Amino acid sequence: ASYNLLLLPGDGIGPEVMAGVQTVLSALRETGIASFETETDLVGGAAIDRHGKPLADETLARAEAADAILLGAVGGPKWNGVAYDIRPEAGLLRLRKDLGLFANLRPAICYPALADASALKRELVEGLDIMIVRELTGGVYFGEPKEITVQADGSKRAVDTQVYTTGEIERIAHVAFDLARKRSGRVASAEKNNVMKSGVLWKEVVTAVHAEHYADVALEHVLADNCAMQLVRRPKQFDVLVTDNLFGDVLSDVAAMLTGSLGMLPSASLGATGEGGMRRALYEPVHGSAPDIAGADKANPIAMIGSLAMCLRYSFGLGEAADLLDGAITDTLAAGTRTADIAADGAGAVGTKAMAEAIAAA
């Protein structure tokens, strides 16, 4: 089979880690598993500099036509002053929304070789393997009204609106329960039904989907604030954790940080499954654009390459190739190859390029 990938390197370290994807794709092509065609385009600050906006219509059209999208990272201090609607992140948000990528999968895995890098005590994180399922196209990110108005006395009033419908909650619940079936069979659902009506509906709908379709899966409801606490206190109690867009943003970042492997965590953002079983999908590292080390061959490409592995698995059904790639990452780490962010003392660290080549070779 031949697949068409749109690469959106973005800003900061984005282009460097995306180069790692190219290196790995070359190696994959040689294995004969599949053939990949790539196209590259601009997003984020890079697109603002060129087009005056963070996502050109022509780029969106390409994204719609691609079999999958790989994105590096967006943003940086250069664009910090720009207006809300043309900031680099707006390009990412538009991609998510316009492509209908409603299910954001963020694995938080603690690599044994890196457990000591966690802020948490080793025994609390060793073996940690959580899958956060974050709703990505609803909630306060996109609800209307979303505006700042000026009052008669010159003061301002800002409004954001969190909206969730039965349908939006149902489809993300299905994603979470289906994943749990392939994992340990446990789902925790986090909301704040004691304060938010969207939390009341969230709990109600997740409960109904569970009762109707997934009686074999264990379901637990947890308040989002308590969930954040429990992630710190005893993270291994969680397996699949499903939550809304905003809580998912915060909780997935906490979970990622726990692992001590922030530079290593991939993510997938999936749309509905269409005809032929294909679905729109975007894959990106959890880490940001790290402008402080951009261009210095210091970035860790593992999260980006791991995102390619998720792409093989979730978009193309190439589970074996994904396993091969994940195995190459594990082996490369086990052999002691480290970028500076994960080297015990910074000594003997390799660069972004060398890491990608080592993984490609493995």
Next chain:
Amino acid sequence: ASYNLLLLPGDGIGPEVMAGVQTVLSALRETGIASFETETDLVGGAAIDRHGKPLADETLARAEAADAILLGAVGGPKWNGVAYDIRPEAGLLRLRKDLGLFANLRPAICYPALADASALKRELVEGLDIMIVRELTGGVYFGEPKEITVQADGSKRAVDTQVYTTGEIERIAHVAFDLARKRSGRVASAEKNNVMKSGVLWKEVVTAVHAEHYADVALEHVLADNCAMQLVRRPKQFDVLVTDNLFGDVLSDVAAMLTGSLGMLPSASLGATGEGGMRRALYEPVHGSAPDIAGADKANPIAMIGSLAMCLRYSFGLGEAADLLDGAITDTLAAGTRTADIAADGAGAVGTKAMAEAIAAA
């Protein structure tokens, strides 16, 4: 001077830890520092059982008349099934809103004797002393519309509204900057201006208040998701952390959990300063009602007694008495007295009553 305190023990372990306050108040009366009169009333589930709602109007009137309010905890499984508007937490939310308690102060302090109880490595939390300043009467907790509507096709749509005005942000910013002046002179302000208009206004107003009145204080802006990460990675980088109601709910719980002393952390919720320098104020532990150990003389009363210390300090200007009480807590811990939640192996732990008596004696 004589002060009038309204005690609202609430549910679960609330009545037991509130009994600890009575024990300490007796000891304080003997020192002659001040005289205190107390009144006790119902809130939360206890009030639902009696009045059919979590806060009776007559209780609210008493709260308005009191010099300060001490609250234990609300909620429990008994009331889990009840409707949104009459759940135990609604009583607490109404108290906050109707009394205008817009500034929630949550210290996250790591007691040296308890640093090993933290999930984090000791060196990351030893000496930790963060003051979280959470906006408490605005944002998504109270904005309208807040409703669930049924659509023509039978599906539902839930809406919550986050609203912030210039004035609301200004007054909480002042609280944070004023506190920072008495502490290390540093404020971090957390929002999501890359996604939320209320975050844009929050950042703008905090920046303006800083520029106009607090040039001597160091101000840093941080995105709320990154803030959650940083709290786990390197918590000691923060001193005063100011944020909105919902982010404050989650971030303050993360910070509290880091300390390893969840059962020990007090909080203050303050209103505007009125004539005579007095302000409405409610003091409560950060921990919940812990129904599993309710009535067993196992709860740790330190967070509740620490809340009384905050009351002496912030409501009555009795800084010395507050120091005395905080010192008594520290001394009691240093002498090895422990309730079960903080005893290294549960052995030799004392009960709620004995702990309160030890502190009163100290």
